C-alpha cells in the first residue's frame with residue numbers, strides 16, 4: 001500500500017520542455033471554474049512566494065552548475081512549502097488543485113535526467129511531501145519538437161533548458177516509465193496534436209475522475 005495520501009481533487013500535468021502543460025493547465029482550470037467549482041491553479045517549482053524564490057535559484061542560468069543533489073534538495077524544499085502552504089489547505093477545504101508539474105518531475109529530471117537514485121527521491125517524497133495526485137496527465141512528445149516549441153515561446157534558455165538533447169531523452173523515458181508503473185493514476189496524452197485537441201483530451205480525462213459530492 002502507498003505511504004502517500006491521494007486526494008481525489010488533486011490533478012497534475014507533467015511532460016518535457018514545451019509539451020504544452022501551461023496551455024492544458026489553463027483549459028482544465030477554465031473547465032472547472034465554468035462548473036462553479038473552486039480551483040487553485042498552481043505550478044512547480046513555485047506556487048508560494050518562498051517556493052517561487054527557490055524556482056529563481058534553480059532556473060537562473062547564472063547559477064550553473066548546481067550539483068544534482070543540491071538541485072534535488074531545492075526542488076523538494078520548494079515542494080514541501082508548496083504542499084504545506086497552498087496545496088493541502090486548498091484540498092482540505094474541498095477545492096480542486098491543478099498543478100503544472102509535481103513530484104513525477106523530480107523522478108524524471110533528477111532521477112532520469114541527472115541519474116539520481118529513485119529510492120532516494122521516494123524517501124524525500126514520503127518524508128516531506130506525503131501526498132499524491134488522483135490523476136496525472138502526461139503530455140508526451142518528441143524532444144526536438146518540445147524544445148522547438150519552448151524556444152518559440154522564449155528564445156533564452158533557463159539553466160535546465162540549456163541541457164543537451166540526451167538529458168531530455170532520459171527525462172522523457174523516465175516519465176513514460178512512471179506512467180507504466182502507475183497506470184491507475186496516469187493518462188498519457190499524445191501532445192504532438194494541436195493545442196485544442198490536446199486540451200479537449202485533457203478535459204475528458206478530468207471528467208472521468210470520481211470525486212465525492
Ligand code: T5A
Nearest residue numbers: 017018019020021022023044105106109149153160194195
Ligand atoms: N523541474 C521541475 C525539475 O527539474 N524538477 C522538478 O521536480 C520540477 C517540479 C521548470 C523547470 O524545472 C524543472 C523542469 C523544468 O525544466 P517549467 O516552467 O514547467 O519547469 O518548464 P517548461 O517545461 O520549460 O515549461 P514550458 O512553459 O516551456 O512548457 P509547457 O508549459 O509545457 O508549454 P507551454 O504550454 O508554455 O507551450 C510552449 C509553447 O508551445 C505552444 C504554446 O503556445 C507556447 O508557445 N504550444 C503548442 N504549439 C503547438 N501545438 C500544441 N499542442 C501546443 N501546446 C502549446
